[in-house]
Amino acid sequence: MSTSTPMINRYKWYEIIGIYCGIALFLIFVLSPFVEGFLVSLKPLSRLFSSPYRFWPEHGSFAAYSTMWESVPGFARYVFNSLFISGVATVVVLMLVVPAAYAFARFRFPGRGPLLGAFLAVNMFSGAVLIIPLFRLMRSMGVLNTYWAMIVPGVAFLIPTAIWLLRTYMLRIPKELEEAAYVDGASRLYTFRRVILPLAMPGITVVAITTFINAYSQQFIYALTFNSKTDYMPLPIGLFAYFGRQEVIWNELMAASFVGIAPAMIVIFFLQRHLVSGLTAGAVK
Template sequence: MRQPNSMINRYRWYEIVGIYTGIAVFLTFVLAPFVEGFLVSLKPLSQLFSSPYRFWPENGSFEAYRTMWVSVPGFARYIFNSFFISGVATLVVLLLVVPAAYAFARFDFRGRGPLLGAFLAVNMFSGAVLLIPLFRLMRSFGVLNTYLAMIVPGAAFLIPTAIWLLRTYMMRIPRELEEAAYVDGAGYFYTFRRVVLPLAAPGIAVVAITTFIGAYAQQFIFALTFNSKTEYMPLPIGLFAYFGRQEVVWNELMAASFVGIAPALIVIFFLQRYLVSGLTAGAVK
């Protein structure tokens, strides 16, 4: 009788070497900018443009992480603004996307296909193309230089992708569970709240994480266009406003950038188990 391992371990040694070599090359290109940026934050300014180039810092320290809090006025406020804008945008997206994805997954209504196609077509347009119409719209509603001016466009651009992701997940939930609830006398809203939502929780977690990361990453263009007040600036605009108008202190800029992405990394770290379970759910029946 053939052993199970003989069916699984069918790669030759050179194929295994090729696979791991490809993974190593891929990770090198992905991680190299982050490693170089972190090392730059540890170097004194005198070593940044020295010749010959030194990859590893000599007498490196975390001094830039201390001085950048003093050098960048309102740095803590910028981090709070980025986290607040991303968090509220994620909440708005979830409130709209969860029922919409369920409707697209379960109900056959007129125009469902074209509407899904329109949602997908929205992702083909860059946010820069719609900046002028959005600016006029924000000005007409009187929300320029407010959090809403950055939250609403950010959420609008993230909703189509979120609907497609969550709709696909909800289509995997067996209809028989909902039909059994209907037979027992449950209504649509009760079934959605007590049967569908608990089963869709891993998929909702995936959508929430990807939406938060997307909202955190797309703040620059909307904040640069729709806001000019310092108290509402997110981190990318705050760093741009400080380091872009004078001499760039590269080690402090890199230190501020790594501190700025810390909230997103913390969110991913604590929610990664939900992300993994959501991505693998439905793979095995």
């Protein structure tokens, strides 16, 4: 009777130490900016550039987390705008991408390959390159100084990546399931709704999370170009308000940054199980 040995136990002791040291080094490299930013938010502004440097803030407090609302009175509105823009963009992307990814995964039609290649080419261009044509397009549509001025360009740049991600996942769903449904008399729409969508839900969850995070982080250039009303400004513009003419309020800026990214971190925290399962689903049979 054979017993299976965990893969980690097959390494020698010094190899295990090397693995954990590499993981620790990677985590230090990734997390150190966040740790330093959090410590800056705890330091008084007068002690930020004091010498000698102290890692742990002396006389540190959470005062910046309360005074930041006074420095930028509309900061709560900025956070709400970012959440609203990202949420609407995510819903619109999913409504367009789910049927499109299914079509690219199952149907063969003229121009399918070049169209998929064009989607990849779109991701090679930065939004800044197309900012002037986009501005003229937004002006012709009459959506300047509205939420849609930031939602429409964001959706346009998020769709190609979402289609590729979800199409790859749908390719792993066996066609025999659809064929069995057709034999039982189900229509294509019924099969898509009752068979494909439930099986594709982990992949759809991954696309929804990545789309929300990307939409939450790419709003600065669109808001700065297509919007001039404070009521519609997203979070990046609110953070930019902490840059004064004479000085930058670094501790309040860091505090506002952590408050601003908290919604995205909460989303990832509660959906990380679905994110991991969606990324690994279909990897093995």
